[in-house]
Amino acid sequence: MKSRLFKLGENMAQKGKASSKITVRRIKATDDAPKKEKTVTKKTNKPTKVVAKTAKKSSERGTLIGYFKGAWAELKLVRWPTRSATWAMTAAVLIFTLAFVVLILLLDAAFNWGFNQFLK
The missing domain is CATH 1.20.5 (Single alpha-helices involved in coiled-coils or other helix-helix interfaces)
Structure with missing residues (x-):
């Protein structure tokens, strides 16, 4: 029973590594379509700072x-x-x-x- 759960956990961890990139689109209220795409990895999880003009x-x-x-x-x-x-x-x-x-x-x-x- 433990071996099955352990294998299941390993498989999930491997799938998580494969899909660790997320595409983030930043859209402003004045934009008609998204212009920039930024790829962020899950490992960095650092909040981005927004600087006002x-x-x-x-x-x-x-x-x-x-x-x-x-x-x-x-x-x-x-x-x-x-x-x-x-x-x-x-x-x-x-x-x-x-x-x-x-x-x-x-x-x-x-x-x-x-x-x-x-x-x-």
Whole structure:
């Protein structure tokens, strides 16, 4: 019985050695198809480090100056609305707010009248 299990374990170990290479595809959200393939062996199991493009120096990463530089870099990437788009969105918010205020006042008056009729 032991010899069978031992042979089975050896066979599995040999199969594991034969298929120790894994193909890893790195896909970004903007990519249409995978471009690079990287072969990694199971023996190395080392995590890969991903370096952000906005972090220029590792010494600035933890400092207050590094924080503000990163925030400024992110603000440069923001797509700001035009003046007319801003006014249009502001008007839409005000109109919807007024509509809901009127709706709530009408519902309040209707429930008030209904409860007064019920209690009389």
